[in-house]
Structures are given as structure tokens and as C-alpha cells.
Amino acid sequence: MPGISSHRIMSARTLRSAADLAHAGLLPADAMEAAARVGTRYSIAVTPAVAALIDRADPADPIARQYIPHPAELLTAPHEQEDPTADAPFTPVEGVVHRYPGRALLKPLLACPVYCRFCFRREAVGADGGVLGEPALEGALGWFQRTTTIREAILTGGDPLMLSPRRLGAILRRLEAMPHIELLRIHSRVPVAAPDLVTPALAGALGAVTKPLYLCVHANHAREFSSAAVEALGRLHRTGVVLLGQSVLLRGVNDSTEALEALFRAMLRARVKPYYLHQLDPAPGTARFAVPVEEGLALLRAVRGRVSGLAWPTYVQERPGGAGKVPLGPAYAGS
Template sequence: MLSFSSHEEIITNRKELFERTKWTDATSHLQNRVKGEDLSKYFLLTDSEKIGIRDTIRLNVSSTPYYLSLSDPFDPDCPIRRMIVPNSSETVLSPEESPDPLHEERLSPVRGLTHMYPNRVLLFSNHSCSVYCRHCMRGRKVSASSERMSKEELEVAIDYIRKTESIEDVVISGGDPLNLSDTRIDWILGELESIPHVKICRLGTRNPVTLPFRINQALCEIIEKHNTDRLSIFCNTQFNHPKECTPDAKHAILALLKAGVSVGNQAVLLKGINDDPETMLVLHKKLLEMRVRAYYLYDPELIPGSRGFRTPLGKGIEIIRYMRGKIAGMGIPQFVNDLPGGGGKITLSPDWYLGYEKSTRKHAFVSAVTGKIHYSFEPEGSEEFVYKEFQEDMGGMD
């Protein structure tokens, strides 16, 4: 049962929460995580949020004190708050939604492993995260104790990888793999390092965003130990808004970089949070300052209760068009749709290519910088490819 607090009580409650948390100790943050029934102590809830907390059909609610400290307790439109607190849109199941739209379970040869691409697999190492983000596309697994992976189950999954020589690349996800103990992480990385055909390991973690203190010296030493000429370790994280780009987050990123780990960002396009072109540009400028390269911008998945986050497909293309020419290419993510039904990822982008004029061997392009048409020539004697015909009926030609 929720009990509701006044402005003054909320400010006092937040202060007490932050003071009892040992701020640079990741364990203390996990021990003091805020659950759904306690949100009213730290936010002045709207009616929609009260309904969402009570009736959500998604995953459980949980936030570290650190991540909660980035949110506004009195502004329901605060982007961080939107990723922490459910609202009434989470209580509605739309006809097109599915708990597993990507068919990850159907493509699972053994428990905890998805084998969608021939040379790559996704290993679900655990079910726990530091923050249960409301847009999480694996709500069917995350926060559910029944999805906990025992060591024996992990051994079976790793044995499948060992026996399947086509697998070169293993993505470790969950939940958040960095919520595992140092001992378990050390063991998993050691097992993968011992498999000759596994060359790449990618850690999928949001802890640099939601619990940066987890990226401590002991963890980095473990990662660096296994980041060898036999196994190359990468990290993909998820910053979704400039407010998440804090000094603590940058410190965590720098620690990973010093361990030899390249860090990329996989943002999710979220309605009312970051679906503004300038917000996305500022985010990726800040990420480059933190030495994080852009990787993906995800179109939201068709998961239960997600209608409040989903945007039109054209919105992502509009954002990429806006960013081009305003930031270095390494700061522009690929806009991707992970196709329902296990179709894998496809990239979507503005159509800069206008067509080909065969008589002059000229390709026509529209410039993201000038907005004008520019030409490039096809080599003489090239007949191998067929291009769409350029219709020269546009103004502003260069």
C-alpha cells in the first residue's frame, strides 16, 4: 500500500536515503535500492504514476540511490524519472506487443543462450540489474527470480559455445552481467578465453550509467586479465539522456578504457525522453567528451506496456538526418530496428542518394551540410551494378 508524502517530506526522505548510502560503495547502493512501494517517499506522484506502480504488466521497480539522485521529484516529465517510475501506459497490452518479439527464446538451443546469428550468441548471465528501466526490452526475464542462472546452467551454455566452432563472438547480457560477483565474472571470462574459436566478448551493461561505482579497480583488473591476444573484450552501455553523463559516469568509463576495453553506446529512442534531435545531439557530444563512441540508436521493441515509449519510425531517421554534419561521424549512431520474429538488426538512415545519370556517369547526392545536390562519377566501363535513375527535377543544384 502506497503512502504519499508532502514536498517537505520528499526532500527529507531523499536526504536521508543519500546520507545512509555509502556513496562510492556499489554494494551500499544495491542494499538501499528503492522499490515500487517506496517511490511515493521520493517522488510527488501523479495519478498516472500511482496507477502504473499498482498495475504495471512489466518488470519490477528498482533504482539505486545514485540514479534516483539524477531525477526530479516534482517534475513528472523529468527524463530520468520517466525511466524509473511506471505510469498508466504500462498497464495496457497492445495487440502488436509480445513478451518476446525477437523470438530470443525460440532461438535458444540451451537455457540462457540465444543463437540468432551464425557466428554470434547472446549469453544471459543473470536476471538482475541495478535499475529496472521501464523501457527494458527483456522485461520477461529481468527482475524475475525464476530466470536466475545457476553455475550449472551457465556451464551448459558455455559447453554449447565450446562445441559450436562457428561461434566467434559472445555477448554477455542479462540482466546486467556486472551485477554478478567478481568471482563469477572472472570465471565466465576465463571460460570464454579458454575456447580457441571465441575471439570477441562484449559486455552489455548499464552500470556505468546507473551504478558507476561498480566499475572499481578489482573488477577492472579481472577484465584486463582476460582482455588478451586470445580474447578481445568490448563494452556496450546505454546512455539515453545528457543528464546521465555525470563525472561519476565518466570516471567509470575511463576505468574501463584503462583496462583496454573499448566502450560504445546503444541508446534507445524513447518518446518524451530523448526523441528530440537537439537532445540526442547534445547526448552524443557529451559521450564523445567521455570517450564513448556511438554504436546504435534502437527503435523501441514491441514489448508489453511499451506504448508510452514508442515513437514513429520516421522520428529516428529525422534525428540521424539532423545530427549529420553537426558532430563527427564517430558520434552518430546507426539507427536500427531489431526485427520482430527473429529477423535480426537492420539499419535505417536518411536517403542521401538521389540516383544515377547513366549518360554522364554521375551519381547524385544531397548534402547533409549544404542541402544542395552534389555529384560523384562512376568509373568508366562499370556495368556491374544497376542504380536507380536520377530525375533532375529538383532546385538548388550545386
């Protein structure tokens, strides 16, 4: 697949099957058959950086819970949806999602360094997701060129930082050359899940952008901010990229006051401003991660007095049918 040469190099060391996970001590032998069944439907990938964070002695390890396949993933609850954010109805051309008047998503690839067990695009992303071919990419960029109401282009996927610096830089240059586009944004797991991919060449490609560029880093637990991740984020920060943090509220991962406080503090220490805390999207097989909104609101109320305002994200939930995100609060007495 063109443009993801660094992904090819990393794939030799990434755990991509139930057997790989068992061999690495991340999956009990008696769980391997069930995990393999999950892997036939949803991709598995655990990078060396993530594997190193997992406490193999803790059966409830919050890092492992995010990435190690579980048989419950094959059970779809009545409220769960294959496309919970309704990307498909808002796709004017391949690779583009246009839900809001002034901004749109560009999905240049559907591969990720790791595959989260709660991902809302889990039916679409995977190791064979690949990149947009040249005709499709040209079609997507042509749509951005023609659609002059767009002020913000958001690169997502898949994970855009999996692209080679050359290809990513070329896409960013095309977008920033469009006079009507004022802001560029990238959503990525790479800095925490595969910090070795944040090379000087990649940082240089981002640093060459002259228009405002925001990088939203997805992390859900404080331990994801390893020394290597902090170093990678520092490299990006020094280029002038603005770093924002987004997380999902997840049962067994960050559903406590202590865990959320530690996560937000870890973000700030890494120069990442907490931006969004997402209510879980109802993708198939993700019910074991669900935290009720009322509980989420109570957790945030408890955290509010313990952290700086700099650490405070907006708690949001996707509305059904692709209607977009709404802030959930919490509200306070007397407000």
C-alpha cells in the same frame, strides 16, 4: 544468490517499490496505488545514482520517464509482443540465444541494477531473476565450447556487471580460452546507473581479458553521464576495454535534435563511441515511448551535420520473428 554480493549491498539503498519512490519524492502520493499495480507485474528499481539525476520539479523529466512506473504499462497494444526479439525460439540451451551464425548471447543472470520501463525483456528480467545455477552455466559454456562456428560471445541478461568480479572473471576466462572465440562483448547499464559497482576489482576482472573485449554502455540521455559515471567509464577505459554506446529512441527522453546531439557528445566526452540507436522494440506496455521510424530518420538527418562522424551511431530496428537487426538509414539525396 551466489556471485552477486555487490548487488546485495546496493539493494539496501535502491528504491524497489512505489512506496519507496513516493517517500523519495519521485512519485506523487496520488499515483502510488497505480504504480504499485504496475510493480506487481514489472520490477521496479531506481538506484541512488539514478535518483540523484531526476529533477523532481519537472513532471516531464527524461530520466524519471525511463524508470518511474506508469499505469500505461499495463495496457498492451495490438502490435506488442511478450518476446519481441524472439529469444525463445533461438535458445538451444538455457542462458544462450543463438540468432546469428557467428555470434551468440550468454545470459548469466536476469537481474539489473535498474529496470527500464521500455525494456524488451521486461517479462523475463526482475529482482528475483538471479543467476544461472552452476549446472545451467556449465551447460551454456559447454554449448559455446562445442559450437565452433561462434566467433563472438556476447554477455547480456540482465546486466552482467552485476555479477561479482570473481564470477564474471571466471566466465570471461572460460570463454576466452576457447580457440574459436575471437571477440568478447558485454552489454551493461551499470556504468551510468550504478557507477559505484565499477570497483577496481571489477575493472581488474575486465582488464585481465587478453582477447578483444567490448563493453556496450546503454544510456539514453546526456544527463546520465554524471561525474561518477564518467569516472567509472574512465576506470574501464584505462584497462583497455573498448567502450561503445547504445541507446533507444524514446518519446519524451531523446526525441529531439538537441537531445540526441547532447547524448552523442556526452558519450564521446566519456570515451564512449556511439554504436547503435535502436528503434523501440514492441514489448508490452511500451507504446508511450514509441517514435515512428520516419521521425527518427528526420531527427538523425538533422543531427548529422551538427556532430562529428565519431558521434554517429547506426540506427537499427529488430525484424519480426527474431530475424535480427537491419540498419534504417537515413538516406540522403544524391546517394
